[in-house]
Amino acid sequence: MTLRGLTAVACILALVALPLASRDGAAQIITTQKDVEAELRVQWMMLKRNTPHHPSERVQRLAQCIAFSIIDQIPEELQNLDWEIIVFDDEMRNAMVTPEGKIAVFGGLLDVADTPDKLAAVLGHEVAHLTQDHVKERIGRARMTGAFGALGGAVTGVDSSGMAAVLLQFPFQREQETEADVVGMSYMARAGYNPSVTIELWRAMGGGDRFDRRNRPPEWLSTHPDPELRMTDIARNLSPALVEYNNALDAGVRPRCAL
Numbered sequence: 001m002t003l004r005g006l007t008a009v010a011c012i013l014a015l016v017a018l019p020l021a022s023r024d025g026a027a028q029i030i031t032t033q034k035d036v037e038a039e040l041r042v043q044w045m046m047l048k049r050n051t052p053h054h055p056s057e058r059v060q061r062l063a064q065c066i067a068f069s070i071i072d073q074i075p076e077e078l079q080n081l082d083w084e085i086i087v088f089d090d091e092m093r094n095a096m097v098t099p100e101g102k103i104a105v106f107g108g109l110l111d112v113a114d115t116p117d118k119l120a121a122v123l124g125h126e127v128a129h130l131t132q133d134h135v136k137e138r139i140g141r142a143r144m145t146g147a148f149g150a151l152g153g154a155v156t157g158v159d160s161s162g163m164a165a166v167l168l169q170f171p172f173q174r175e176q177e178t179e180a181d182v183v184g185m186s187y188m189a190r191a192g193y194n195p196s197v198t199i200e201l202w203r204a205m206g207g208g209d210r211f212d213r214r215n216r217p218p219e220w221l222s223t224h225p226d227p228e229l230r231m232t233d234i235a236r237n238l239s240p241a242l243v244e245y246n247n248a249l250d251a252g253v254r255p256r257c258a259l
Contacts, residue, residue: 040098047088047104054087054107058259063087063105065257066116067123069191070184074131085123093205097126099135112204116257120193121201124184132183134176178233185234185241192253195241202230 054060067085071078081101092106103126105119113119129135172180185195206228 037099040100040102044098044102048086052089054089059087059110062116062257062259063119063123066120066191066193066255067103067127069255069257070120070124070127070187073187073190074127078131095122095126097130097135099130101130103127113201115197116255116259117188117193117197118201120188120191120255121184121195121198124186124188124193125180126184127187128180128183129172129176132176132179134172134180137176174229174233177230178237181230181234182237182241185238186244189241189245190248190253192248192255193245195238195245198234199231199238202234206231 064085067083071083078101083101083103085103085105087105087107087110090106091108093108093112095103095105095109097103103123105122109122110119113122181198185198189195
């Protein structure tokens with residue numbers, strides 16, 4: 001990923017975590033949700049322009065097909081957002097969603113989300129963050145801190161140092177991650193994807209059966225809870241999603257997306 005592309009990623013992640021920005025390198029408060037979303041649109045365009053897209057059209061179509069099959073399961077008023085799903089050619093193991101329905105999947109994630117079901121688990125989770133208002137709630141929780149100087153530098157593209165501190169200070173709450181997993185499993189199950197693969201996915205994200213921390217993506221880019229805790233929460237909440245999955249199969253629902 002280019003420096004500009006990485007900066008755009010950092011800005012998008014930071015803006016959904018901290019309602020502050022800068023146009024001239026000085027701290028400037030973004031006071032409304034509208035301001036935040038306007039800045040996110042700019043950063044999304046920068047990300048699309050400066051970061052290579054995955055070269056495989058089949059991969060792009062697969063991600064889009066799975067995402068829209070999941071979006072079909074959400075409330076109608078949210079289905080009507082201007083959804084956009086792009087797989088970027090980058091080794092980062094991460095995905096993210098903006099409040100306006102822009103989903104970025106980074107190519108490194110495909111090493112572990114290597115089946116349609118596993119990719120559906122990732123996309124269902126990101127869509128659930130949007131439908132459950134987690135991004136907006138995180139913006140609302142954020143307060144002015146000394147981190148805004150780092151964010152200001154990143155927005156102007158002058159310096160991306162300090163972004164780790166910004167992101168680590170404002171992760172999703174564990175309760176929100178659990179809710180996104182539970183709701184996301186429901187979405188994927190109703191679309192015909194097996195939610196039980198979610199456990200395998202997060203085991204792989206954790207570095208394998210031993211949860212080797214050396215194999216995990218950098219915490220400031222993943223912004224997700226410890227995989228061991230996540231798997232415990234998922235296992236505790238898996239049964240209702242499996243019921244929905246079996247009901248979908250009985251109703252003749254089958255995934256229509258494949259490589």
